[in-house]
Amino acid sequence: MIESYDLIVLGGGRAANLAIAAAKDGWKVALIERDRLGGTCPNRGCVPSKLLVGFADAARHVREAGRHFIDADYHGADLRKIFASVNEYIAGVDGRYQGRVGDAGVTLVRGEGRFTGHKRIEAGGRILTAEKIVIATGSRPNPPPYADLGVWTSDDLFPLAGDPPRSLLVIGGGVIACEMAAFFAAVGVGTTLAVRKDRLLGKEDPDIERVFQQEFGKYVRLCFGASLVDLSRSEDGFAATFETHEGEVTQVADRVLFAIGRTPNSESLDLAETGIRPDEKGFIPVNEHLETIVSGIYATGDVNGRHMLQHAAAQEVHFLRQKFLKGRTGPIDDAAIGHGIFSHPEVASIGKTEEELKERGTPYVAVFEDWLASARVEAMRIDYPRVKLLVSPEDHSILGCHLIGPEASTLLHQVITVMKLKNDVRELAETIFVHPALNECLLAAAVKAVDEVKKFRKK
Numbered sequence: 001m002i003e004s005y006d007l008i009v010l011g012g013g014r015a016a017n018l019a020i021a022a023a024k025d026g027w028k029v030a031l032i033e034r035d036r037l038g039g040t041c042p043n044r045g046c047v048p049s050k051l052l053v054g055f056a057d058a059a060r061h062v063r064e065a066g067r068h069f070i071d072a073d074y075h076g077a078d079l080r081k082i083f084a085s086v087n088e089y090i091a092g093v094d095g096r097y098q099g100r101v102g103d104a105g106v107t108l109v110r111g112e113g114r115f116t117g118h119k120r121i122e123a124g125g126r127i128l129t130a131e132k133i134v135i136a137t138g139s140r141p142n143p144p145p146y147a148d149l150g151v152w153t154s155d156d157l158f159p160l161a162g163d164p165p166r167s168l169l170v171i172g173g174g175v176i177a178c179e180m181a182a183f184f185a186a187v188g189v190g191t192t193l194a195v196r197k198d199r200l201l202g203k204e205d206p207d208i209e210r211v212f213q214q215e216f217g218k219y220v221r222l223c224f225g226a227s228l229v230d231l232s233r234s235e236d237g238f239a240a241t242f243e244t245h246e247g248e249v250t251q252v253a254d255r256v257l258f259a260i261g262r263t264p265n266s267e268s269l270d271l272a273e274t275g276i277r278p279d280e281k282g283f284i285p286v287n288e289h290l291e292t293i294v295s296g297i298y299a300t301g302d303v304n305g306r307h308m309l310q311h312a313a314a315q316e317v318h319f320l321r322q323k324f325l326k327g328r329t330g331p332i333d334d335a336a337i338g339h340g341i342f343s344h345p346e347v348a349s350i351g352k353t354e355e356e357l358k359e360r361g362t363p364y365v366a367v368f369e370d371w372l373a374s375a376r377v378e379a380m381r382i383d384y385p386r387v388k389l390l391v392s393p394e395d396h397s398i399l400g401c402h403l404i405g406p407e408a409s410t411l412l413h414q415v416i417t418v419m420k421l422k423n424d425v426r427e428l429a430e431t432i433f434v435h436p437a438l439n440e441c442l443l444a445a446a447v448k449a450v451d452e453v454k455k456f457r458k459k
């Protein structure tokens with residue numbers, strides 16, 4: 001028998017909220033999930049990884065207390081307790097979601113979904129169809145090489161089964177690599193990060209990356225230009241050999257974590273059955289209404305490859321909710337989507353980098369300022385925090401803002417708000433900031449950017 005619904009949501013990550021909202025509005029909704037409800041963010045992504053940041057911050061405060069003339073010795077952290085607390089959080093996620101899904105009257109189908117025909121899906125031994133289908137199947141870690149040796153990806157950390165590492169080799173120089181390495185190094189696990197390129201955080205502004213590398217490298221041993229040529233495992237742990245600029249280098253560690261990007265979960269969906277063709281990386285192309293090439297079938301979140309961020313997935317789900325339930329007609333507007341990197345130091349960014357503006361030939365003025373305008377930063381006795389502001393000399397609009405320093409992602413929200421409401425750097429320059437809040441770094445940069453625009457126009 002074919003079960004007929006108003007809406008099928010395929011993947012119970014962020015899009016579970018769409019299923020719940022539609023069911024509460026009286027729609028007949030099915031939600032298909034093959035694993036734990038809640039998806040990547042609460043089970044094996046943002047939340048557990050950020051719970052670790054709190055422990056790392058506490059450890060760093062003790063280790064760096066001498067900067068404030070405080071006599072403190074760091075004797076290590078109980079990693080078993082740390083991971084037990086994170087695992088406990090994760091253990092409760094699925095049940096909490098199941099309660100919400102059930103209360104809303106959503107039909108929950110546990111099992112892997114795949115298309116067997118036009119708008120027809122098989123899952124958990126059932127056949128379902130609907131006029132509207134939302135594919136929200138997310139992504140997973142790129143498969144690591146040497147998987148048979150028991151190397152880790154981020155999925156192996158959350159939840160962690162077995163003992164925490166005594167030492168760690170992280171391979172990859174992107175967001176996950178830098179967030180995880182920062183945690184382990186801070187709590188006292190000897191951590192090495194090996195990256196193929198000569199820089200970290202490849203998508204960030206180079207000025208910010210330079211500062212990041214300098215500070216991050218105080219805790220994490222860095223190995224640049226390193227291509228893995230061999231990995232072996234013995235009772236003593238792993239031995240990894242890299243080809244580097246200095247010749248072959250071997251790194252030994254108790255555990256190896258690969259953080260080498262993520263792949264969309266699309267290939268097992270048999271999308272050809274319904275006429276959708278993923279791109280060469282497996283992402284499902286959508287238009288500005290998040291609709292695929294097939295009318296009535298939408299794709300949200302990581303699987304469409306637009307952003308691969310939780311708040312972007314949330315915004316897309318909110319957009320579809322408004323479209324389906326409130327009759328919204330316009331396209332999605334995601335011009336003001338920023339991101340934070342919760343490593344140490346913390347990095348946050350929105351808009352274009354200077355490299356991107358140069359490549360596009362977009363006119364801009366750039367300011368790159370320290371945060372010492374704020375006494376709160378002086379009080380922290382650190383001098384590395386920086387803000388980079390890229391502004392259009394034509395209309396004063398903020399083209400990009402890049403921050404590195406404590407609470408960078410929190411500070412970025414003031415810029416996000418200006419960009420969303422009235423994108424003009426003079427709005428920031430004329431705002432009355434609370435003195436001496438950390439945000440004053442933005443005021444100093446904005447005032448300077450307005451000056452730079454004047455100079456640019458005089459040229």
Ligand SMILES: Cc1cc2nc3c(=O)[nH]c(=O)nc-3n(C[C@H](O)[C@H](O)[C@H](O)COP(=O)(O)OP(=O)(O)OC[C@H]3O[C@@H](n4cnc5c(N)ncnc54)[C@H](O)[C@@H]3O)c2cc1C
Nearest residue numbers: 011013014034039040045046113137138301302308309310
């Ligand atoms: C370690 C880590 C840290 C992160 N930190 C951050 C952060 O700090 N900030 C941020 O913005 N983003 C972060 N992200 C990214 C963020 O987690 C993702 O962008 C977001 O969770 C994507 O949501 P989604 O709903 O698209 O997919 P998911 O949450 O992955 O949900 C997809 C769901 O679909 C299910 N599924 C897949 N295929 C099928 C199928 N065939 N049938 C049935 N069910 C299926 C999956 O089991 C999963 O539950 C992080 C990611 C990782 C891995």
Ligand SMILES: NC(=O)c1ccc[n+]([C@@H]2O[C@H](COP(=O)([O-])OP(=O)(O)OC[C@H]3O[C@@H](n4cnc5c(N)ncnc54)[C@H](O)[C@@H]3O)[C@@H](O)[C@H]2O)c1
Nearest residue numbers: 172173174175176177259260261262308309339340341342
């Ligand atoms: N704070 C956040 O917002 C946050 C945190 C974690 C993850 N995420 C999301 O998850 C995505 C995936 O994170 P990620 O760190 O896995 O990917 P990434 O794209 O940020 O970094 C991948 C890194 O792996 C390297 N690499 C790729 N293939 C390799 C190989 N075969 N051998 C060695 N190195 C290789 C790349 O050069 C790069 O340095 C991010 O792009 C982001 O969208 C976001």
